[in-house]
Amino acid sequence: MPSIDDASVAVALGANRPSAVGSPRExxxxxxxLLEELFGGWAAQDLRFCWSQLLETEPIGPIQQPDFVNAVVLVKGLRVVPSERLALDLLQRLHGLERRFGRERSQEQRWGPRSLDLDLLFWGELRLDHPQLILPHPRMHLRTFVLEPLLQAMQQRP
Structure with missing residues (x-):
């Protein structure tokens, strides 16, 4: 069973279409x-947010589209035991943020342009194989646009 010791959470962010607030970078x-507030709602103690820089990357997939802006946040100090229930709840909250920025998953093409993409990469040692969520993210190791900002975030001093 996963413990709360060093149960960092990593979330990848990406966008290549404008949202109501502006450009993908904006x-x-x-x-x-909003992400910091979302995690702060789960914690009575101070959390440490380690953010990567924003990184411009070429899109993957067959669809012609603009370049992406990507980043990763590593959340440390979340004193909650990772579980399937909590991970699925977090995923739903991330999807809620995506909707606030104009993303409609039901109307998208796979690997198509999007106003905001939030992917849960891992949560400590939690292993999950659920129809809605696999942890750690099964293709994280294949994606430079995830690995480069993840490495940056891991090297940040909160």
Whole structure:
């Protein structure tokens, strides 16, 4: 069973279409305090947020589309035991933030453009194979646009 010891949570952010707040870059900057607030609602203690820089990357997939802006946040100090129930709840909250920035998953093409994409990469040692969520993210190791900002976030001093 996972413990709360060093149960860091990593979330990847990406956008390549404008949202109601502006450009993809402006969208990622605008969602940042909302993500911190979302995690802060689970914690009675101080959390440490380690943010990568914003990184421009080429899209993957068959669809012609603009470049993405990507980032990763690593959340440390979340004193909650990771579980399937909590991970699925977090996923729903992340999807709620995506909707606030104009994303409609039901109307998208796979690997198509999006106003905001929030992917839960891992939560400590939690292993999950659920129809809605696999942890750790099964393709994280194949994606430079995730690995590079993740490494940056891991090297940040909170």
């Amino acid at each position: 969208t990622l900057l605008a969602v940042r305090p």
